[in-house]
Amino acid sequence: MSDLNIIERLNQQLHRPLKLIKKVSWITKGYVLNEHEQVTHLSIFKARLNGKVPSEIFDLKHLHYLDIRENQLEQLPDDIGKLTKLEYLDARINNLASLPERITQLKRLAKLYLGQNQYHNIPAPIAHLEQLKLIDFTDNSINTDCHHLIKAAKLTNIYLNNNQITTFPFEQLNDGQWDELVLIENPLIQKPDSVTNKVKRLIM
Numbered sequence: 001m002s003d004l005n006i007i008e009r010l011n012q013q014l015h016r017p018l019k020l021i022k023k024v025s026w027i028t029k030g031y032v033l034n035e036h037e038q039v040t041h042l043s044i045f046k047a048r049l050n051g052k053v054p055s056e057i058f059d060l061k062h063l064h065y066l067d068i069r070e071n072q073l074e075q076l077p078d079d080i081g082k083l084t085k086l087e088y089l090d091a092r093i094n095n096l097a098s099l100p101e102r103i104t105q106l107k108r109l110a111k112l113y114l115g116q117n118q119y120h121n122i123p124a125p126i127a128h129l130e131q132l133k134l135i136d137f138t139d140n141s142i143n144t145d146c147h148h149l150i151k152a153a154k155l156t157n158i159y160l161n162n163n164q165i166t167t168f169p170f171e172q173l174n175d176g177q178w179d180e181l182v183l184i185e186n187p188l189i190q191k192p193d194s195v196t197n198k199v200k201r202l203i204m
Contacts, residue, residue, distance in 0.1 A: 003039040003060055007031060010056040014047055024065060038062040045069035051095075058082045064108075069093050081105035092116050092136070099123040107131060115139050115159070127151035138162060138182075147172060161185050161203075173198040 011017035021030035024041045032041035039060045049071035057066070058079035065088045073094040081102030089106075090113040097118040103109075104125050112129070115138035126135065127148040134157040135149065143164035149155060150172050158178060162185040170192045183204035195202055 006056050006059050013054050041065040043067040078102045099125045104128040122146050122148045170195050
């Protein structure tokens, strides 16, 4: 089945059908095709998905970019692991509280946005996302150890503002490991003396 056929099936489930667009942005909904008529970018925010990601999305094997913001999603299914070319995933403003193990099959995933969800801890699969460079957990309820972040090999930019974090394992960081760490609006009990050799830009 071609990607355009998959989009047709997907559109049957949506209140407003997706349109072909030239370029995605945070205010543009639709899909982008490459020269082979393969869908590489899909923006389906505010689509009233009500708890479940349509299975058709996981048949779009050439996706690099997926935006599923503001859809009342309660979980990401194991089938997310089928999107092996995915580099960018935005799932902010949903009801997510976990990540499936199979998300670790996304060997190219570099940017992951999970802000404004229901997370109380850092999901373990984060540590095994080999190319992850940016993670956003802004506006959640994270209140436990953040060591899974430190184990993510390529991670450089971390956004944890407005959570419930009281302690952070700065001592586990290697020199020069991160470019930016944002911890403002957290009830941190103890602030580090100096971590400039470990984090280039610390905001807390």
